[in-house]
Amino acid sequence: MRRELEVGIRSLRGRPVVALALWSVPEIVPTAAYGIAVAHAVDDGFLAGRPATGLAWLGALALAAVVGAIGTRQVYLRLGGLVEPFRDDLARRVVSGALARGAAGNRDDGAVSRLTRQVEIVRDTYAGLVLVARTLVVTVIGVTTGLLSIAPLVALLVLPPFLLGLAASLGVMSMAAGRVRDSLRADEEVATCATAVFSALRDVTARGAEEYAARLVDGPIGDHAAAERALARVAVVRTLCFVVGGWGPLVVLLAAAPWLADRGLTAGALLGGLTYVLVGLQPALRTVLAVLGDNGLRYVVTLGRILDAGASPASQQQGSPVTPGSDVALRQVTFAYGPHSETVVDRLDLTVAPGDHLAVVGPSGIGKSTLAGLVCGLLTPTAGEVLLGGAPMAGQPVEQLATHRVLIPQEAYVFSGTVLDNLTYLCPDAQAAHIDLAVEAVGLATLVRRLGGLAGQVRPGDLSAGERQLVALTRAYLSPAPLVVLDEATCHLDPDAERRAEEAFSARGGTLVVIAHRISSAMRAQQILVLDGSSATVGDHDSLLQASPLYRELVCH
Ligand SMILES: Nc1ncnc2c1ncn2[C@@H]1O[C@H](COP(=O)(O)OP(=O)(O)OP(=O)(O)O)[C@@H](O)[C@H]1O
Structure with missing residues (x-):
């Protein structure tokens, strides 16, 4: 005073x-x-x-x-x-x-x-x-x-x-x-x-x-x-x-x-x-x-x-908050859902360089979605730390994290409203040309035409699970976040549509982490992380065929 x-x-x-x-x-x-x-x-x-x-x-x-x-x-x-x-x-x-x-x-x-x-x-x-x-x-x-x-x-x-x-x-x-x-x-x-x-x-x-x-x-x-x-x-x-x-x-x-x-x-x-x-x-x-x-x-x-x-x-x-880049680093990350629950991720070290494409594979229930949650800062490690652009995820405000990473889960979120509302939800200022480009790249153009263009109405119940995924994928593509995490976000697409969407994300720039539903999806990535309960192995397709029995098994399947 x-x-x-x-x-x-x-x-x-x-x-x-x-x-x-x-x-x-x-x-x-x-x-x-x-x-x-x-x-x-x-x-x-x-x-x-x-x-x-x-x-x-x-x-x-x-x-x-x-x-x-x-x-x-x-x-x-x-x-x-x-x-x-x-x-x-x-x-x-x-x-x-x-x-x-x-x-x-x-x-x-x-x-x-x-x-x-x-x-x-x-x-x-x-x-x-x-x-x-x-x-x-x-x-x-x-x-x-x-x-x-x-x-x-x-x-x-x-x-x-x-x-x-x-x-x-x-x-x-x-x-x-x-x-x-x-x-x-x-x-x-x-x-x-x-x-x-x-x-x-x-x-x-x-x-x-x-x-x-x-x-x-x-x-x-x-x-x-x-x-x-x-x-x-x-x-x-x-x-x-x-x-x-x-x-x-x-x-x-x-x-x-x-x-x-x-x-x-x-x-x-x-x-x-x-x-x-x-x-x-x-x-x-x-x-x-x-x-x-x-x-x-x-x-x-x-x-x-x-x-x-x-x-x-x-x-x-x-x-003012630090603006992190898009490289992801996990340092000795351990995670369990509760004090008496089984450890899902155990002392995992992982580095994904900016602009890299990492695929995560492993049997059902092994911890792939848990890893996606950790990478996006939705889950907090029991021990170790997750860094995005060198900055610890822990303690960052949600609004700040939202501008740096986007996670698309298996159950795509689509709401009643126009196509435009649904697509620009994470990027309200997107230019028309950029939206058209995203629609074309991800493979949503046919659906947009059927719905009557960007001003057409979306009724979630009228769309198939794959169509809802395409809408959510295009939304993520338009988001300014440099890190995109797709958690089986293409599981309802046919292999060709999945390939097209993933290639669009690879060409989009930024870092891409895909929890792979099909092994064909993993083979498009530069690096593949194989989660195997007791261990985790990272490599490219050829090296993993040599080093990981589980990966060989998944490829045969
Ligand atoms: N919210 C939760 N609370 C307690 N345990 C959980 C929770 N979510 C997952 N789990 C457990 O953690 C383990 C890993 O689950 P997670 O969903 O990460 O596996 P996943 O590899 O993604 O499986 P899927 O391929 O079937 O989706 C499982 O044993 C699961 O039961």
């Missing part, structure tokens, strides 16, 4: 602060005059049986208010000279930061929001804070001057509780800023989670993952509720501050009235003192609390966001 306040105070340097202060002086006149006029109107006028004198004092009060209004007008005219340059500085900071990040190749999607909405919020709240700080100073000077002139004892009684309440309100501000930040963060977390779940609603329903989706949003919603409760507790503390600083002086003054009367305090002076509390101090504290609680917090939090985003692109890059 100190940083945000320093930025605001520093911005006042070289601005017309003196003119603003001088034009605030006329405003002190009515503030100081309230109690004096009431005291004299009562003591010298109405209680002395001279109502005309009483009314004259009240008339003088109206005159003082006119003087104050002239000062207020001039203050507002000069406020722009303080606030607009501050806004310009912030806008400059946002634009420079966004340009620097753009030049460094990093998109800054939040810059528009910061430049328009957030800078305006800071400008408005800053103006509100300047005004309230000025009003507070004017009130304290005016009330103190007035009280000292009619009854110095009353000043000694009412000012301490007021100042105590004011100090406590300022202290609560720092605590409240932290709570507002927590609440905003929690709110963003809920929005991020809910957006992810809502945008995947179709998939959630299709895969029956409703409970999992609910669990995803459950935590952030709980955090948000806790943050809101903490914020509500701060509001209670703020109310207590007002009780002390706003009502405290009134109670003290009323309680001390007999004691003051014994010391010669007149009824008019007592009423004058009450007027200062009710018309001066109490509204000033209420405004301070309202403005600090609203403007102040919005100022600190929003300016904080702008300042954080303005950090140099180099420092931001340090935290």
